[in-house]
Amino acid sequence: MALTLPLTLADKIWDAHVTATTPAGSDLVAIDRVFLHERTGASALKSMASAGRPVVDPRRVFAVMDHIVDTRPGRGDKTLMLGGQAFITETRAAAIAAGITLFDVTDPDQGITHVISPELGIVLPGCTLVAPDSHTCTQGALGALAWGIGSSEAEHAMATGVLRLPRPKTMLVRFDGALRPGVTAKDMALALIAAHGAGGGAGHVVEFAGPAVRALDIEARMTLCNMATEFAAMAAIIAPDEKTYAYLAGRRYAPTAFDAPYWTSLHSDEGARFDRTIVIDAAAIAPMITWGTSPEHAIPIDGVVPSGPTRAHDYIGLAPGAAIIGTPIDVAFIGSCTNARLSDLRRAAALVKGRHIAPSIQKALVVPGSGAVKRAAEAEGLDKIFAEAGFEWRESGCSLCFFAGGESFPAGSRSISSTNRNFEGRQGPGIRTHIASPEVVVASAIAGAIADPRDLEPQA
Amino acid sequence: MTPFTTLSAIAAPMMFDNIDTDAIIPSREMKSTGRTGLAEGLFAGWRYVEGRVPNPDFVLNRPEYAGARIIAGGANFGCGSSREHAVWALAEYGVRCIIAPGFAPIFAANCIRNGLLPLVLPREAVESIAGREVYINLAAQTLTCGDETYSFPIEAEAKDMLLEGLDAIDLTLKSRTAIAAWTHADRTARPWIYL
Numbered sequence: 155m156a157l158t159l160p161l162t163l164a165d166k167i168w169d170a171h172v173t174a175t176t177p178a179g180s181d182l183v184a185i186d187r188v189f190l191h192e193r194t195g196a197s198a199l200k201s202m203a204s205a206g207r208p209v210v211d212p213r214r215v216f217a218v219m220d221h222i223v224d225t226r227p228g229r230g231d232k233t234l235m236l237g238g239q240a241f242i243t244e245t246r247a248a249a250i251a252a253g254i255t256l257f258d259v260t261d262p263d264q265g266i267t268h269v270i271s272p273e274l275g276i277v278l279p280g281c282t283l284v285a286p287d288s289h290t291c292t293q294g295a296l297g298a299l300a301w302g303i304g305s306s307e308a309e310h311a312m313a314t315g316v317l318r319l320p321r322p323k324t325m326l327v328r329f330d331g332a333l334r335p336g337v338t339a340k341d342m343a344l345a346l347i348a349a350h351g352a353g354g355g356a357g358h359v360v361e362f363a364g365p366a367v368r369a370l371d372i373e374a375r376m377t378l379c380n381m382a383t384e385f386a387a388m389a390a391i392i393a394p395d396e397k398t399y400a401y402l403a404g405r406r407y408a409p410t411a412f413d414a415p416y417w418t419s420l421h422s423d424e425g426a427r428f429d430r431t432i433v434i435d436a437a438a439i440a441p442m443i444t445w446g447t448s449p450e451h452a453i454p455i456d457g458v459v460p461s462g463p464t465r466a467h468d469y470i471g472l473a474p475g476a477a478i479i480g481t482p483i484d485v486a487f488i489g490s491c492t493n494a495r496l497s498d499l500r501r502a503a504a505l506v507k508g509r510h511i512a513p514s515i516q517k518a519l520v521v522p523g524s525g526a527v528k529r530a531a532e533a534e535g536l537d538k539i540f541a542e543a544g545f546e547w548r549e550s551g552c553s554l555c556f557f558a559g560g561e562s563f564p565a566g567s568r569s570i571s572s573t574n575r576n577f578e579g580r581q582g583p584g585i586r587t588h589i590a591s592p593e594v595v596v597a598s599a600i601a602g603a604i605a606d607p608r609d610l611e612p613q614a
Numbered sequence: 615m616t617p618f619t620t621l622s623a624i625a626a627p628m629m630f631d632n633i634d635t636d637a638i639i640p641s642r643e644m645k646s647t648g649r650t651g652l653a654e655g656l657f658a659g660w661r662y663v664e665g666r667v668p669n670p671d672f673v674l675n676r677p678e679y680a681g682a683r684i685i686a687g688g689a690n691f692g693c694g695s696s697r698e699h700a701v702w703a704l705a706e707y708g709v710r711c712i713i714a715p716g717f718a719p720i721f722a723a724n725c726i727r728n729g730l731l732p733l734v735l736p737r738e739a740v741e742s743i744a745g746r747e748v749y750i751n752l753a754a755q756t757l758t759c760g761d762e763t764y765s766f767p768i769e770a771e772a773k774d775m776l777l778e779g780l781d782a783i784d785l786t787l788k789s790r791t792a793i794a795a796w797t798h799a800d801r802t803a804r805p806w807i808y809l
């Protein structure tokens with residue numbers, strides 16, 4: 155059922171996509187774009203094929219190989235995960251049979267779903283986009299209603315062009331003021347989750363607004379929206395502005411001009427009612443890091459480990475009251491759909507330049523978010539800066555963001571990671587993960603222990 | 615899909631918050647692109663010790679909870695990865711219902727699509743029924759444990775789907791004419807969407 159003015163942005167997009175309403179009050183919401191990856195894509199496409207259900211509009215369905223592809227140079231279909239190759243070959247075969255667009259392992263446009271979709275202009279302001287991947291909320295940074303679903307729902311969207319859903323609740327998260335130097339969008343996300351809990355946004359579409367959000371560039375907005383799923387939100391959204399349209403102009407699947415009146419209507423109306431509102435002072439946010447096994451276990455980097463669930467302390471091996479700075483680390487990872495875009499790599503490289511990782515680090519990796527990011531970084535010489543500092547430079551993919559049976563480390567190893575999840579075992583059995591911004595990752599890799607990047611001056 | 619109407623079983627207690635889908639089915643246990651063969655990997659990181667020997671301390675390895683059909687869990691149950699394999703693994707193991715103070719939205723939706731009931735009760739209620747025999751009546755939206763009866767909320771549509779064991783795609787395809795008419799008009803309104 156359509157609402158009346160004034161409306162939130164999420165409600166406007168929702169209303170514009172309702173094709174019908176069911177007797178029980180759910181809406182059949184039109185889905186403009188579906189994005190699949192090899193970890194969940196083949197099973198959805200195969201299941202549809204075996205049920206004899208075609209994809210209604212294959213031109214609006216895309217697939218990419220990102221999750222379990224090898225990221226070492228010279229890669230092909232072989233992957234380090236036992237049995238992983240079948241996910242790649244079966245997704246390829248299913249994608250070809252369904253007639254959808256596939257960005258294959260060696261395609262120059264290959265990359266992490268939520269990095270390449272904006273890069274190619276597949277996600278657009280005001281559109282609905284779903285993917286069987288929880289971090290689809292990242293793409294709301296472009297002003298789209300984008301959310302993660304399961305495989306059955308992906309089949310539903312591809313077979314019918316819609317999803318059946320009750321209207322979601324809305325939440326406004328406003329960041330007032332301005333971020334301090336050395337504080338990033340990653341810290342905004344962690345500060346929000348630390349303050350309001352990993353279940354704090356459950357079932358809501360969260361609109362990020364306020365001057366500190368407006369000040370973010372598009373890539374940083376993606377970092378902020380990326381972690382909405384760690385807040386249990388259904389989706390995140392940021393109203394599009396000139397930065398959004400400038401970012402999208404000229405991208406392959408985007409319109410050539412954004413001049414229709416439609417585009418200027420994409421904002422929450424003055425006085426729109428949200429189900430909940432949270433206000434955060436951006437200036438009070440410090441660089442954040444997690445101490446435990448949930449993203450809500452985040453603290454300012456100069457803080458001490460609080461008293462949390464015993465299970466989390468036991469797993470992570472840190473007692474309440476301990477300072478987090480100075481905790482020795484074994485592994486450093488810059489990558490993932492959270493923090494592996496060009497701006498992330500530039501900021502990290504500026505701190506790394508002329509320095510070297512500590513000899514105690516077993517592995518330090520930089521994995522660009524997409525082939526395009528990799529090429530752009532190489533054109534600026536960032537790959538060399540990382541290599542000279544002792545980081546490996548890889549092909550794009552999800553890599554160490556999660557463990558599927560490929561690369562890992564002995565149980566108990568401690569990892570500092572620019573990713574979004576610090577769950578038990580997320581990076582391998584027994585691995586202790588601390589998530590933070592790329593700045594914190596490189597400062598810690600250089601120190602060999604968790605370190606505050608504000609103590610490092612960027613080198614000329 | 616098997617309809618969900620009533621269920622009597624012991625609620626196996628896993629009373630901690632933020633049980634994520636990586637824990638429910640570790641990625642390394644998703645060995646094929648199919649939806650079966652996953653029950654063995656359910657909670658693998660907790661369920662087995664070195665050499666895939668059952669961990670006697672893990673709740674589902676205790677005789678009274680083996681083959682549990684109900685799990686009582688903490689807040690934000692099913693957070694993390696959208697992998698439906700978590701629900702397929704639970705279903706294949708025999709679980710039909712999870713009771714928790716709250717669920718991650720993608721996980722809850724995946725449950726409904728696979729005939730599992732994500733049942734929300736206040737934390738104190740979940741704590742008091744954990745480890746005990748409960749009786750669930752979905753049509754009445756009640757859960758009974760000992761002398762206590764609790765009401766639980768559920769979206770009308772989700773309730774119908776579970777009670778009838780409906781396939782969402784078949785149901786939606788009945789509205790194909792309305793969807794086609796909408797799409798036809800939308801092609802003119804938003805031509806940039808149609809590649």
Ligand code: SF4
Nearest residue numbers: 289490491552555556
């Ligand atoms: S980078 Fe990590 S969080 Fe992002 S899509 Fe890949 S596995 Fe998921």
